[in-house]
Amino acid sequence: MNVFRLSGDVSHLLAILILLMKIWKTRSCAGISGKSQILFALVYTTRYLDLFTSFISPYNTAMKVFFIASSYATIYLIYLKFKATYDRNHDTFRMEFLVLPVLVLAFVVNHDFTPLEILWTFSIYLESVAILPQLFMVSKTGQAETITSHYLFALGMYRALYIVNWVYRYYFEGFYDLIAIIAGVVQTVLYCDFFYLYVTKVLKGKQLTLPA
Amino acid sequence: LRRSAVKDEL
Numbered sequence: 001m002n003v004f005r006l007s008g009d010v011s012h013l014l015a016i017l018i019l020l021m022k023i024w025k026t027r028s029c030a031g032i033s034g035k036s037q038i039l040f041a042l043v044y045t046t047r048y049l050d051l052f053t054s055f056i057s058p059y060n061t062a063m064k065v066f067f068i069a070s071s072y073a074t075i076y077l078i079y080l081k082f083k084a085t086y087d088r089n090h091d092t093f094r095m096e097f098l099v100l101p102v103l104v105l106a107f108v109v110n111h112d113f114t115p116l117e118i119l120w121t122f123s124i125y126l127e128s129v130a131i132l133p134q135l136f137m138v139s140k141t142g143q144a145e146t147i148t149s150h151y152l153f154a155l156g157m158y159r160a161l162y163i164v165n166w167v168y169r170y171y172f173e174g175f176y177d178l179i180a181i182i183a184g185v186v187q188t189v190l191y192c193d194f195f196y197l198y199v200t201k202v203l204k205g206k207q208l209t210l211p212a
Numbered sequence: 213l214r215r216s217a218v219k220d221e222l
Contacts, residue, residue, distance in 0.1 A: 054219075
């Protein structure tokens, strides 16, 4: 464990807590893409299957349990509890356009052709594009609530910090995993447009609006 | 350089 990965995990945790707080406090999931949350639940479910087979540390186990539980809790809030506030008309990104190519890629490009490894690879690839429905929804509505932009910023920073962690581990531990690194770079690049808007607008107290 | 088989990252 290093400070970059720890701060990445903290940023990830913060993003999830911000999202849950936003939905719970405002009793509304307006502006939140349920499809991205479904993809995240799929990402954690397929990645953390080793929860039962390999124990790394109490921290590792606790975080995996939390990520899985919170992703399903978010789906429950969006599609059941506050479904009246779910903006179905703007959450129209076709998930199958993401899941299917990622599934094929996981079978073609992986480190080991075993079920657990293919599921892990699928999860890594899927996570890199899972935010697209959410970013698409923000661009479609042309704006996002400030709290939602904080959620997106924390979520985007998590994987950006992981990239620094991978550089660190490459030089100090001789560790690298090209699949995770390339997917992580793609994932972070997808946020760049949003990062720019967040820094130039939200941090100056303005509303996050996109040129629709 | 080795690639860690155990996924110790989240």
